[in-house]
Amino acid sequence: MIRRIKLPGWIVIILLLAGIIFGINQVVAKVLAESPEPNEPNEKIVDSSVYPGLNIKTKTKETDLYTLSVSQPYTDNEQINKSINEWVDKQKKEFTSSIKESKNMLEENDFRAHLNIQAETEKIADKIYTLEFEAYQITGGANGMTKMKSFVIDLNQNKLLQLDDVFQLNEESIKNIQKLIMKELHSNQKISFYIFDDLAKEALKDPDKWKWSVGRDKVTFYFDEYEISAGAAGAIKAKIPMEKIKPYLNEKFAKKIDVKIPEKENSKEEEQHSEDKVKLDPDGKYVALTFDDGPHPDVTLRILETLKKHDAKATFFMLGSQVEYYPSLANKVEEAGHEIGNHTTNHQDLSILGLNKIKGEVQKSSRIIEKATGQKPTLLRPPYGAWNDSVKQVAKQMGVPMVMWSVDSLDWKSRNAAAVNEKVMSNVAPGSIVLLHDIHPSTADALPQLLTSLEKQGYQMVTVSQLLELWDGKGAGPFYGKIG
Structure with missing residues (x-):
C-alpha cells in the first residue's frame, strides 16, 4: 500500500523537480553558448571574388574553453554548398564533442582547445576550381589532429566533379595510379621512413575512398594523420606531376585543363596611397x-x-x-x-x-x-x-x-x-x-x-x-x- 503524501511532502518533491529542471536548462544553455554560431540571417553577399562564382566567408569564435576559426568557400549552387557544409559541420561536431569529453582537463590545465579549418583555392580552368581543406583541432595533450578534404568544382556545369569525371577508372588505370602514389610516398625522404605499406595499400584499395584534387600542374592525393603512417609524419600529401598522371585522366577533362587560359593582369593603378602623415597634438583627443x-x-x-x-x-x-x-x-x-x-x-x-x-x-x-x-x-x-x-x-x-x-x-x-x-x-x-x-x-x-x-x-x-x-x-x- 502506498502511503498518502501530505502537503509538506509535495512541496519538497516540487522543489526537487524544479531544481533538476533548472540544472538541465543551465547545461543546455552552456552547450548552446559554446556551440559554433549559425550563419547570420539575411546576410547580403556581393560576388566580388577573383574567383567568379566562388566566395569565401571566415567565421571566428572565442570562449573560455576554445577558439574557432573556419574559412568556408561557397557558391550560388545549394547542392555544391551542401556537400562542403556537411564536411565542415562534421569537423565542428567532432570538435565540440571532444570539448565536452575533455572539459575538466581543459579547465584544470587552463588550456583552450582550438579548431582551425582553412581552405586553399586553385583555379584550374574557366570556372573550374579545386578547394583544399585542412582541419586542425587540438583539445588537449601534446599534439592535435589534422584532417584533409578536397572538392573539385565545375561551375560551368554547377556540379562537384566525381572520380569518374576526372580519371579513367578501368582496372589498368587504377593500378597505375596506385603505383604512382606509392612511388611518390617512398620518394619523399621526409615521410618515407614513417609510411606503413600495408596501411597505404589498404587506403588505396578502393578508389571511391580516395581523397584527391587536381591542380594546373599536378594531382594530389591526401591521407589524414595516422591513416597510413606514424603520427610524426602528420597529414600527408602525395603530389603526382601532371605529365606522369595525364595518361590516366578522363579525356574530356584533360582537354579542359590543357586549354591555357591567360591570367588577367591586375589592372589596378600602381600609384601608392597611404594615410596622411599629420603631426598629432600631444594634448589632442x-x-x-x-x-x-x-x-x-x-x-x-x-x-x-x-x-x-x-x-x-x-x-x-x-x-x-x-x-x-x-x-x-x-x-x-x-x-x-x-x-x-x-x-x-x-x-x-x-x-x-x-x-x-x-x-x-x-x-x-x-x-x-x-x-x-x-x-x-x-x-x-x-x-x-x-x-x-x-x-x-x-x-x-x-x-x-x-x-x-x-x-x-x-x-x-x-x-x-x-x-x-x-x-x-x-x-x-x-x-x-x-x-x-x-x-x-x-x-x-x-x-x-x-x-x-x-x-x-x-x-x-x-x-x-x-x-x-x-x-x-x-x-x-x-x-x-x-x-x-
Whole structure:
C-alpha cells in the first residue's frame, strides 16, 4: 500500500523537480553558448571574388574553453554548398564533442582547445576550381589532429566533379595510379621512413575512398594523420606531376585543363596611397578604430562609405585568406587612405604554433596583402590577441609591432548596433584602440552613430600608426592603448 503524501511532502518533491529542471536548462544553455554560431540571417553577399562564382566567408569564435576559426568557400549552387557544409559541420561536431569529453582537463590545465579549418583555392580552368581543406583541432595533450578534404568544382556545369569525371577508372588505370602514389610516398625522404605499406595499400584499395584534387600542374592525393603512417609524419600529401598522371585522366577533362587560359593582369593603378602623415597634438583627443577579419564584400564597403562621410581614418587588420579572394576590396581600403595591418593568413591561434608555422602565417598574409594593395603591412594583430615569446620573436624579426586593443566592442558577441555603441562609448578614453570587426552587418549599422557620438565628445579618428608615433611607441610591443 502506498502511503498518502501530505502537503509538506509535495512541496519538497516540487522543489526537487524544479531544481533538476533548472540544472538541465543551465547545461543546455552552456552547450548552446559554446556551440559554433549559425550563419547570420539575411546576410547580403556581393560576388566580388577573383574567383567568379566562388566566395569565401571566415567565421571566428572565442570562449573560455576554445577558439574557432573556419574559412568556408561557397557558391550560388545549394547542392555544391551542401556537400562542403556537411564536411565542415562534421569537423565542428567532432570538435565540440571532444570539448565536452575533455572539459575538466581543459579547465584544470587552463588550456583552450582550438579548431582551425582553412581552405586553399586553385583555379584550374574557366570556372573550374579545386578547394583544399585542412582541419586542425587540438583539445588537449601534446599534439592535435589534422584532417584533409578536397572538392573539385565545375561551375560551368554547377556540379562537384566525381572520380569518374576526372580519371579513367578501368582496372589498368587504377593500378597505375596506385603505383604512382606509392612511388611518390617512398620518394619523399621526409615521410618515407614513417609510411606503413600495408596501411597505404589498404587506403588505396578502393578508389571511391580516395581523397584527391587536381591542380594546373599536378594531382594530389591526401591521407589524414595516422591513416597510413606514424603520427610524426602528420597529414600527408602525395603530389603526382601532371605529365606522369595525364595518361590516366578522363579525356574530356584533360582537354579542359590543357586549354591555357591567360591570367588577367591586375589592372589596378600602381600609384601608392597611404594615410596622411599629420603631426598629432600631444594634448589632442584621438581614438584608433580597428576592424578585424575582413575584407568582406558587403560590410567593408559600407564601413568605408561611413568613414568617408565623417572624414575618419581607421586601421583594418586583414586576413590573407580574405584578401586573396577580395584583392580589389583591400585595394579600396588602401586607396581611401586607411591603414592595413596583418591579421595572419588563416586566423590561427599563434600561441600554440611552432616558430616556423608562426612565420608562415604572418609572412604569407603579408605577401598577399602587398600584392593586392602595393603596400606591405607594418602592424601585426595576432588572432584572439593570443601571443607568446615565439610570436614576439617573429614580430621583432619582421619589424612589425604587435597591436592589441584597450576597448573591446564585443560586436562579435552582441551582433547589435546599440549594444556596440554603448560598449565603446562607456569605455573609450583619449588614446584608446577600439576592437571592431568588418564582417558583421550590425557593426556597419553601428558605425554612423558611433562616429557621431565620438565627434560630439571631441574625438578625432586616426590610425594606429599615428597613435604609436604620438606615443613614440617602438619595438615589437604589444601595444594596447588607453583605457577609460
